Amino acid sequence: MTAKRPTIPDVFTHWFSSKAWRLRPYQKQMLVNKDKYKVTLLIAPTGAGKTLSGFLPSLVELTENQHKGLHTLYISPLKALTQDIHRNLLQPIEEMALPITAETRTGDTPSHKRQRQRRKPPHILLTTPESLMLMLSYADADTLFGKLKRVIIDEAHSLNTNKRGDFLSLALARLNTLSPDLQRIGLSATVAYPQTLGAWLAGSEKTAHVIK
Secondary structure, three states, rough: OOOOOOOOOOOHHHHHOOOOOOOOOHHHHHHHOOOOOEEEEEOEEEEOEEEHHHHHHHHHHHHOOOOOOOOOEEEEEOOHHHHHHHHHHHHHHHHHOOOOOEEEEEEEEHHHHHHHHHHOOOOOOEHHHHHHHHHHHHOOOOHHHHOEEEEEOOOOOHOOOOOOHHHHHHHHHHHHHHHHOOOOEEEOOOOOOHHHHHHHHHHHOOEEEEEO
């Protein structure tokens, strides 16, 4: 049986061609299955394009359909990684002139920018577990996260066995309360215990669809 091919806007096809890139098999799976599973764990080696893979479903959705408010939340265990991924994410957005806004929210974010993000959130917000917990404590958290469609947890393997991971699990449960149809995507380097990591990522959903 022939594997189902993902349908992506022409602008993405042209962009990949301009880089002499092709969609990797797991990137195709991420796109084909983007509406099928509530929890997905993508396991791939470092430098294999897994972060872009995590964002691809959101970039395609936001290109094809207008969305008012916060659509995708990216969570990184490291503030520096959040900044790096933000720069990397802006490259395809700017090169393809996509109608998508992406910003960071960390402890270094100026207060005036934090206030603006609460009033007018970007489509994609990149943050850390600690900053997420703070945002969830706000009285207007339901307004900020009520239309959230997807949350991406990067370096998931570094979070699931420590206290930060416990706090993040609570935060994810709270996000699901605010946005019941929320999808979770976990990104991880190669691990020896994918099912254990998937169970942590899934939480109350019990199981995660694992892509390698």
